[in-house]
Amino acid sequence: MDKKETGVQMQTLRRVLQDLKHDWFRLVLTLLLAVLTVALTLWVPILVGNAIDGIKGAGFVDFDAVTRILLTIGISVAVTALAQWVMSIVQNKIVYEVVEDIRNRAIERLEHLPLAYFDSHPTGVTISRMISDVDQFADGLLMGFTQLFTGVLTIIGTLIMMLRIHPGITVVVFVMTPLSLFVAAFIAKRTYTMFRVQAETRAAQTAMINETITNQKVVQAFGHEQLTMDEFDAVNRELETASRKATFYSSLTNPCTRFVNALVYAAVGVTGALAAIRGSISVGQLSTFLSYANQYTKPFNEISGVVTELQNALACADHVYALIDEAAESPDQPDALELQQAEGTVRFDDISFSYTPERPLISHCSIDVRPGQRVAIVGPTGCGKTTLINLIMRFYDVNDGAIRIDGHDLRDLTRSSLRTQIGMVLQETWLKAATVRENIRMGMPDATDEQVIAAAKAAHAHSFIKRLPQGYDTVISDKNGALSQGQRQLLCIARVMLCLPPMLILDEATSSIDTRTEQKIQSAFQKLMQGRTSFIVAHRLSTIQEADLILVMKDGQIIEQGNHESLLRLGGFYANLHQSQFAH
């Protein structure tokens, strides 16, 4: 890892500690408990050794001493267990509460991020930041607490204890233990290549399985089963070989380190026993040493794993912090107006806008819409129709000029009151994973059941809702696939029908819906638009012809505006479009 990365990690670590700061009391408590636990755990083998020294041989048993020591062991064990238990619980609490807090901060931030964030970050990435990154961070933090800290303490503690009993034998342990680490690292390095081969072969087979089974019907339609099997068998045999090697070599680690540990144990045994004959160590102390030698290598093996885990956790924490640190959208002006019952005058006053400075999109655009007018927006894919919707809803702010509703600059209004005045039905029919009723009520949570049903009837949705398994209480989910695209669209219309805002934005594309359902949706749209200023991303000729104002867009510019007749007379882009597309 290079220096820069380490620097970032240090920064992240500092920030994690900052987040833990208000919990300092519990943190210090767990650290103290950890020290206590480790010290007592290391003390017990010494006590056992002392007790054994009290059992010299027939007739030479010092019962007073042994009983006293055993009592001490009992008490120390009880204290250790209690300390360990309290420590784990406190650690759990600290970690999970930090994680809860981080997730809550993240969702809070998410609700205030500008739309630009969502348009430029894939959904999957943000989800993994909020869910799996936070989860791995929690795991790493817990492990860091429990294993890294106590592991280091145990190693140091064991060394001190051993040195105090017999420096000579300690050197034997100290010199030989790295051997087991070395063996483990050696095997890991060798197996790495085999694991890679296995992973690659497995990926190839999975790709083949995916492709074949997903399209199993085509395979059968063409009678290709046998050839498919032949191809499969070839990869399968390769995978078997790769897998066998990887599985075998990776399963060598434990036996080999166990073997090295056994050698350390034997070495301690022989040096200890010889020292005992010389009288520089007692038999009890030898048994203490033997149990230390058994335990000593364990924290080493754990720590090497924990360090990677911790680095990973910090990297994950970094992702989450990056999300929390994203700049929020500009807050509403302190003296922002609450727009009430808008009349519906919309003016684009020489506005310019682009998503990125390098690619100018809309420049110097002016539009005038009177209350109740229908505005159709026409143009090829990617010409900026959605951008206009984004600007009117104030999902994005204009770079220059101003959009005014009833004479107010959008930026002088609260976002919430502006959006209350506009009903929006998009081509992409997003519904919550909640009941039909809750979905319709979205814009007006206190609507009565009668109002909900009335809205659904107006949107031609009531009849199919009634036929759903639980009617209005049916939970909408993708899994059941219960609703067709057309039905979802009708629910979105009902959702707006309930609020009946003074202005509308409609994206009427219905390409995946069969033509008869589409007509129903059309008639619902018609009803909705009566007497309301409406912006319609228009696809059908009838909508376009009936519109009071047609905006013809191309490459982000409104290149022509007017009504159907005037545009045809103009003989420009619209007239051309009409000629080529509509004259089949």
Add this chain to the structure above:
Amino acid sequence: MKKLLRLLADYKKECMLGPLFKMLEATFELFVPLVVKSMIDRGIGNADRGHIIRMCLLMALLAAVGLSCTLIAQYFAAKAATGFSAKLRRALMQHIQRMTYTDLDTLGTSSLITRMTSDINQLQTGVNLTIRLLLRSPFIVFGAMIMAFTVDVKAALIFVCAIPLLSVVVFGIMLLTIPMYRRVQEQLDVLTETTRENLTGVRVIRAFRNEKAEAQAFRQENDLLVSMQKRVGRLSALMNPLTYVIVNLAVVALIYTGALRVQTGVLTQGAVIALYNYMSQILVELIKFANFIISVTKAVACGNRIQAVFESGHPVPDDDSEPEIRPENRGTITFDRVSFTYENAAEPSVKDISFTAKRGDVIGIIGGTGSGKSTLVSLIPRFYEPTAGTITIDGIPSTEFPRRALRNRIGTVPQKAVLFHGTIRQNLLWGRGDASDDEILDALKTAQALDIVAAKADGLDEMITENGRNLSGGQRQRLTIARALVRKPEFLILDDSASALDFATDAALRKALQELPDRPTVLIVSQRTASIQHADTILVLDDGQLAGIGTHEQLLKRCEVYREIHASQFSKEVRSNG
């Protein structure tokens, strides 16, 4: 699960010897405390340096022999486990190849893929671990107890008490926490879904000013998750302290009993140390064993899921005999009051359909989404069997045709233009394995797809990436049409296959089909009246029923549904692009 284990039969030797060698290793490990005992009692007691060194070498030897035993066992385990999983994967793949469309529908492709991949991997791990640990851990635990008996019966009774106590704690806590951890995972999934909803629905949520409510809902789910995590954390936090207490109390009891026995001369100091060492071995192995049980439980669950797939398919054996076909019947299809209901569906998708197609006819099938068009044509190659009525093909009831022979006569172009990883040629050869390049080029020409191949640097050898991502939708569709034509089929089924083609190409394709020397009987499924209006017969489907049958002109006069569709499309075609 049991039936799957039959596949292990070829690895009987490995499955028996593996655990045996593991047990041998464990035995050698169990001797170590006795060696230490002798080292202390005889070596230190008699100041016998030679004995100490001999005992030390013995320990090293035990370790070395133990190591070689394990290596053999690990190899057997790896061989049996990977061999078993390879066999299982093959058997399952073979089974899937023989499944009917109904089986595929009910089981679902994504779950079949999971069975084939991650479930079998889990099972492989399970078999591997079983061979390695099934005997070793229990053997060490009970072995330690038995060795304790050889040292001293009275002291060994302490083992008899401690082992069940430890087992209860270890297994009890694990059994209690497993379902809790599963619920934590489920709650985490809920949180994931809530997050996803907030991201995908951000425009709607903001338009309806629901940000606060959504954040509140998230916080509630998050809160629930954390309280569940804390609860399971509290329980599993008991494991270490409790086992620590039990083991050490047992040690205290051992030493005390030891002290009494040593005083009377029944035991030596070294024997007490040996007992103490046996006690320390138990805990580690018990925890290992409990973890092993968890892995095996998971593997058994995977195994059962795989077993269920084996049991749920209904492959029908097919004989390969070709039925006798009279030449005058060639190329004809007759539906006689045919109905079909999907498995578990309440209503039939196709109801009471009758029509006849003569050789070389073009049959158009039109209707709204979900009206049963695709279902109707999928009955012809016997992808599904009609639930009522009969289909006659080439004058023979379709059920009397072996599936393979029947499908060989039919070129199918599915709705979704699916191509496979490989070259364009390899894909086209799916139609007929022995087709020459000239025949392939002819098919491409008819399918209006020659320009695709011409534009590629490698021509027919151009690689198609997975799912045909390096081709446009229209190109893929034309290639799938060519693939069906390579077969020189007697019947050609175009299941809404021209939807990605523009009008001109669509028309050119239909014209080219008409001009083929050996004209197939064509069934065109479409949503567009323009694609089928020149057909000899048009079937209009509405809700699975035949709403009208006839030519374009007849239907415009007679059939209300057809008129509606046509009218709605007249305006639909008159659309701007955006």
